[in-house]
């Protein structure tokens with residue numbers, strides 16, 4: 356039985372990862388300050404004797420004797436990470452420093468949840484891991500983008516200096532159950548608006564593109580990377596790409612909604628095109644996202660329908 360620490364384990368991705376790792380017979384510790392996470396996401400885990408929840412911030416040093424660390428702690432949705440940008444930046448940078456120190460002390464393997472946002476408003480398309488990105492270091496997204504870029508820098512320096520076993524996953528837009536009702540990211544926004552027949556809000560003219568990965572595919576990719584001998588960075592996501600306006604129309608049709616489209620100004624530094632090149636992860640990790648957008652959206656809509664009833 357492996358002992359595995361997940362920071363940010365009460366959040367959207369962390370809670371699915373915790374459940375999957377418990378189901379595989381591991382001992383799982385979730386460390387989370389519940390900033391955007393919710394203990395309700397961990398309901399299927401809390402009664403398992405091989406599960407432990409610790410309420411703490413990754414900004415402060417911590418110690419657990421573990422074999423693996425998944426460092427996921429960080430608010431991920433723009434409204435939440437922009438609410439307190441200094442906290443967000445500290446979470447990324449002090450959070451990874453504390454995780455790296457733990458990996459150094461214990462010899463644990465470490466996987467960092469990095470992001471497609473390290474590519475910024477990418478000038479390369481689709482984005483490959485070799486692309487250095489186009490990030491505005493002074494903008495309102497920088498607390499997140501630059502925090503994650505700095506975290507990658509620290510990981511690579513710890514590998515070179517201290518020979519630790521660390522891996523970088525660059526996660527592209529992922530969606531599914533356990534997202535918050537007020538998450539604020541496009542998939543959950545559109546589903547919630549369509550379910551209530553409210554206007555669907557499109558920022559800009561809707562010609563910007565995004566690619567969406569269902570949560571179970573992403574979790575599979577994270578575990579494949581942790582089990583591999585590779586360091587990465589690896590892009591993990593689903594390369595099926597949609598223009599936002601087409602995606603909104605698709606959600607309306609799929610959920611038989613009467614919602615209308617309304618257009619709002621585009622926030623600054625919003626990336627125009629987002630599509631991962633996952634050929635490296637396919638070849639080296641055997642990563643192959645399988646869940647179709649139709650299947651994934653239906654499961655997510657079922658979840659939000661239940662949540663709205665509660």
Ligand SMILES: NC(=O)c1ccc[n+]([C@@H]2O[C@H](COP(=O)([O-])OP(=O)(O)OC[C@H]3O[C@@H](n4cnc5c(N)ncnc54)[C@H](O)[C@@H]3O)[C@@H](O)[C@H]2O)c1
Nearest residue numbers: 363365366367368388389390391392412413428429431529
């Ligand atoms: N969901 C995506 O599409 C996506 C895309 C790219 C990267 N990521 C990365 O994956 C990770 C998880 O994202 P998510 O979508 O599950 O977001 P989330 O907001 O649902 O989860 C983040 C979790 O981290 C916790 N947290 C925040 N600050 C903390 C701190 N200082 N100390 C301890 N816990 C803290 C929150 O309470 C929450 O439970 C994040 O690091 C995010 O940057 C997610």
